[in-house]
Amino acid sequence: MDSPQTSNPEAPLDRHELPRAYIIRSQRERMMEAMVRMSAAKGYEATTVADVIEYAGVSRDTFDEMFGSKEDCFLAAYDAVFDVLVAHVTAAFEAASGEPWPEKIAAGLGALVELLAMEADIARMAMVEATAVGDDARERYRAMFTRFTPFLEEGRTYSGQGEELPADTARFAVGGAASMIFDEVRAGRGPELKRILPDLVFAVLMPYLGSEGAEDEMRRVTREGG
């Protein structure tokens, strides 16, 4: 290990000399990516472990070492995908922190839609296949809504209605938007997802601001988009 080659950071590394932890991480990531691609292309049910290891270029033993089952692999991939989505939306929301709440929401939704439109497989996997997999995946699908809740709950203060709004308002808002995205992705219109951004903005803001307030923001987004 203390040969001059490995200690020189400029020298190209031979694959065999990569730290084992790095190889494991990248194998794991390759399998997770393979799961995203395969389940988006064929559907989760039709996807087999054989598909995943072939796409990832790893052995069955490697798969079994890291994942207990196909579902296990799917869930790990789903968690990773979701972390990326949440981080992306959070960054956009926070970048707009000086703006009024409706514009922060529009910025967060814009970032979400942009990422999903670019990554059709991720959209398919996160929005459509995840609801098909089983109880654990559905639990995560629910949990993902909860991660967006804090952004929405600012709307209680902004609207001046506070606790007078129904308890499930955030779930109604996120669930409604998620369902509209689901329909587009299901119908194969994922890549054109940006088209429904104004609708999504309306659906999320409406329960907090009513139709008129939500429509103002919807118009603003439409103007900027066009």
Place this chain on the structure above:
Amino acid sequence: MGKQAASKAQAGAEGASRTRSAEARPVSPKLELVDSPKRTRILEGMLEAVGTGGYEATSVRTVLDRTGLYRQAFYDNFADKDACYLAALELGIARLEAAAARGAASEESWRGKLRGGLGALLDHLDAEPDLGRGVIVGVHSAGAKALERRAEAMKRAADFIDLARQGAGEPETPPSIAPEGIVAGIHAIVHSRLSTGASGGFRGLLPEFMYFAVLPYFGAEAASAEMQAARI
């Protein structure tokens, strides 16, 4: 099958979906006209099995065990599990719609109909949560055709809600996406509860559902009043 149960208010959206669902079924049309008790038992058994164990875990065997019928009875009626679920889904949707239509029938106004219809739908879920789960959660695991049925049913619900535009009073005119957003949001709350295995408490959601549905058409004051009224 089951389409006769759809409410008058939803009649507009019926024509198209009827044609499509007739094409989708692989079983001979002769058998479909017969609403045999065995066929219905199988369909109910399928919804319950999916509602309790999930779609993947449900097999033809599971359904037969629940119904106490022989294999032959199943294959006389359905080509396979997927075809059976699709028919069961249609039955389940038709029953939910029929319950809503009955609940709405005695009311005159849009708001009254909505309150009565939604209330009856939620009562139905409280009474038969497994059947509800078999329809609302199960549909996501059953493939593209099943998801089309879901989309059609949600469209019918949105069309009903949008009748508010012609209602008495002075409705505001929300953008055309409003009814779809309302249905999607309400659906998300119901789906989320069903998918965690909740089996009750659905009726208690009526006040907030009324708030969300009334808000874009009649404004915050009317929505709050409606929420209060529905709590009683």
